Amino acid sequence: MSLKIGKYEIKYPIVQGGMGVGVSWGNLAGTVSKAGALGTISSVGTGYYDDCRFVTKLVEDRPLGSDNTHSREALIEIFKKARKICGDAPLACNILHAITDYKRVVQDAIDAGANIIVTGAGLPTDLAKIVVEKCQEVGKDITKDVAIVPIVSSGKALKVIARFWQRAGRLPDAVIVEGPLSGGHQGAKEDELFKPEHSLESILVDVVAERDKWGDMPVIAAGGIWDKADIDRMMALGADAVQLGTRFALTYESDASDGFKQVLLDANEDDVKIVKSPVGYPARAINTPLIQNLEPRKIKCISNCIVPCNHGENANKVGYCIADSLGDGMRGRYENGLFFCGANVFRTNKLQHVQEIIDELK
Numbered sequence: 001m002s003l004k005i006g007k008y009e010i011k012y013p014i015v016q017g018g019m020g021v022g023v024s025w026g027n028l029a030g031t032v033s034k035a036g037a038l039g040t041i042s043s044v045g046t047g048y049y050d051d052c053r054f055v056t057k058l059v060e061d062r063p064l065g066s067d068n069t070h071s072r073e074a075l076i077e078i079f080k081k082a083r084k085i086c087g088d089a090p091l092a093c094n095i096l097h098a099i100t101d102y103k104r105v106v107q108d109a110i111d112a113g114a115n116i117i118v119t120g121a122g123l124p125t126d127l128a129k130i131v132v133e134k135c136q137e138v139g140k141d142i143t144k145d146v147a148i149v150p151i152v153s154s155g156k157a158l159k160v161i162a163r164f165w166q167r168a169g170r171l172p173d174a175v176i177v178e179g180p181l182s183g184g185h186q187g188a189k190e191d192e193l194f195k196p197e198h199s200l201e202s203i204l205v206d207v208v209a210e211r212d213k214w215g216d217m218p219v220i221a222a223g224g225i226w227d228k229a230d231i232d233r234m235m236a237l238g239a240d241a242v243q244l245g246t247r248f249a250l251t252y253e254s255d256a257s258d259g260f261k262q263v264l265l266d267a268n269e270d271d272v273k274i275v276k277s278p279v280g281y282p283a284r285a286i287n288t289p290l291i292q293n294l295e296p297r298k299i300k301c302i303s304n305c306i307v308p309c310n311h312g313e314n315a316n317k318v319g320y321c322i323a324d325s326l327g328d329g330m331r332g333r334y335e336n337g338l339f340f341c342g343a344n345v346f347r348t349n350k351l352q353h354v355q356e357i358i359d360e361l362k
């Protein structure tokens with residue numbers, strides 16, 4: 001059984017979720033795509049790539065402003081690295097809708113050679129228009145050369161997105177439905193996250209029903225999927241494919257530092273927390289010192305990384321900056337870092353190779 005996203009054929013119906021900052025860059029995504037699944041490059045905070053080598057201006061050791069934080073030059077280098085590994089195999093790029101310069105980063109991803117663009121963290125009603133205009137400009141087929149995929153947590157969200165995209169002559173080429181056991185930012189408010197109607201099982205069925213009204217694009221289930229039994233359960237509920245994040249973060253090939261991986265490997269079930277984020281959604285992370293000491297404080301905004309934070313306003317309220325903290329986490333700085341993970345992170349204490357995971361799951 002394979003996965004078809006627009007014109008792109010993926011040998012196995014397994015997607016590696018985009019993981020920022022710096023967890024799924026060229027090495028991880030390239031290795032996953034080479035192994036016959038779909039690798040996804042994360043486009044947030046690319047300025048941190050290769051010790052900030054592609055950044056024109058740093059403040060201490062952090063990229064300055066959104067141009068440097070979500071660096072075009074670094075994203076292009078990350079794609080080059082992935083292509084060296086996977087050749088022409090399909091590669092996706094994950095772009096959070098909430099980032100500053102969203103439109104510019106979508107255009108950069110197309111220039112960098114992304115075959116598929118995946119967007120979550122908000123309703124990306126403008127993605128189809130941006131992609132169509134950019135494809136026109138660079139002479140690509142506006143209907144199929146760049147596949148577009150939203151991440152949703154309800155059938156209603158898919159409906160709204162599909163209506164907007166239809167106006168630009170496109171529909172989603174696939175849809176990812178992400179449930180409350182996933183790593184990083186969540187699609188529901190904190191007090192609603194664990195209600196039965198928000199379980200992956202419930203929202204998957206809801207999204208499949210909405211998809212049926214629009215066509216036959218594949219539905220990809222994500223959040224807490226670990227083994228073959230989880231995959232079989234999702235397929236029985238109507239999923240065409242699955243997306244995994246945490247398992248791929250814990251591979252030798254994942255692009256984060258050894259320190260980042262060790263924090264996740266050492267985690268027990270009780271160490272996994274839901275925390276507030278300046279992005280405006282709750283997020284799942286390991287209970288490290290940053291989270292244990294959260295209180296409103298004055299934070300200097302260096303990156304201007306996301307629109308809802310409004311140059312540090314939300315960071316001050318929540319008590320940390322999302323770009324600085326994820327950047328520190330990726331570098332393995334235990335005291336100040338933010339370490340995103342899925343709810344099932346405690347299920348392993350050793351790294352694996354990407355190929356072993358694909359062999360186990362396929």
Ligand SMILES: Cc1cc2nc3c(=O)[nH]c(=O)nc-3n(C[C@H](O)[C@H](O)[C@H](O)COP(=O)(O)O)c2cc1C
Pocket residue numbers: 016017018019020021023042044094096119120121151178181182183184185222223224225243244245246247249339340341342343344
């Ligand atoms: C370290 C980490 C970082 C993540 N960053 C992003 C991100 O930048 N954008 C995004 O759409 N999802 C992000 N996610 C979510 C994953 O892509 C994936 O959908 C989710 O983790 C699936 O659940 P699982 O980890 O239980 O497999 C992140 C997850 C992790 C663990």
